[in-house]
Amino acid sequence: MIKKNFLVFLIGAFALALVSWGYVGHQTVARIAENHLSPQAKVAVKSLLGSEAITDVASWADEVRNDPAYKNTAPWHFLNLPLGLDYAAFEKAVKGQRQENVYSAILAQEKVLKNESSTREQKVISLKFLVHFIGDAHQPMHISRAEDKGGNTIQLQYDNKGTNLHSLWDSRLIDQEGLSYRELAGKVDQATPQIVKQAENTDPMAWVWESYQISSKLYPEIEKNNKLGEDYYKAHIEIVNERLELAGLRLAAVLNALFKNAVIPAASTASASTIAKEETVPAVGIDAKDAAGYTGKLVKLTSKAYSHSDKGSFVLVNLGAEFPNALLTLVLRGPAKTLAENIDGKMVTVTGKVIDYKGRPEIEVRDTAGISLK
Secondary structure, eight states: OHHHHHHHHHHHHHHHHHSOSOHHHHHHHHHHHHHTOOHHHHHHHHHHHTTOOTTTSTTHHHHTTTSGGGGGGGGGGOEEOOSOOOHHHHHHHHHTOSSOOHHHHHHHHHHHHHOTTSOHHHHHHHHHHHHHHHHHHTSGGGEEOTTTTTTTTOEEEETTEEEEHHHIIIIIHHHHTOOOHHHHHHHHOOOOHHHHHHHTOOOHHHHHHHHHHHHHHHHHHHHHOOEEOHHHHHHHHHHHHHHHHHHHHHHHHHHHHHTTTOOOOOOOHHHHHHHHHHHHSOOEEOOGGGGGGGBTSEEEEEEEEEEEEEOSSOEEEEESSSTTSOSEEEEEOGGGGGGGGGTTTSEEEEEEEEEEETTEEEEEEOSGGGEEEO
């Protein structure tokens, strides 16, 4: 059973590596966007996401990728094309794609958010997707060749450690900066006149064309030398940072335009009534080892936090034992994430609804009022 769970974990971790700037990269893009949102856009985002910020949902599209309900979204993260196309041929090839891709996905999410007939739930999901996909469109290796899966099968050495071209551009170069997403956003969000002018182009075709031009140069570089280190980092990190900045500024520009005259659908009366009823139901005091038997119920329990894992937009906390033998997994999101720094070894008292995630009990907490540490 342990081997099976570990295999599932490895497969999930590998799959995440295929489809993302990396948590820090996506959160950096979202943070930059937050810095440039109009007052109207801020209100609209808050109305849709509630206690979550766009930095909290920046990697949501990756997190749900293995959910059966979203299995069809895997191709939405990238665009595969042959090298050597000029702009006219590139544009024709993109628009002629039969498979959905990051370009078509961005247009689709914008359409949902523009449509006043879209439900609140549809707009929430599309906003989360849009935040992520605009980031993906600016990652050069997401607009690249199909035959090597966007550089995933091109093996190389970076700082004497094995990796691949896609992962190098997703996270390895960013990780070498050693900065949190807030620090990285502060560093790269310079908004120079040149960058601001570039960022004014909110046509996704222009974004993917820029990424395609960059990836077209990265391939021959690796063919010449696949043992990379500090020289490669110095030669390319400014490109990475510029792509992050442009993605953030353009995300802000898109959201500002979309929500200029936004009408945010109110939560349905039925949903509000259901929530009100749930809030009046008293929590049942239980032992963490019995949590699996209370799926769907509001409970209160106390258990020791053995370890935690920061996944970027959320933090997983193992209660009762170390992973994979934890009695319950605590999922901290939004403001509750701030508790993770001092949670290991503490006795945690939490109130929340038990959910089943792949046969294992979890409680998700967003508000710090729902949890206490001793």
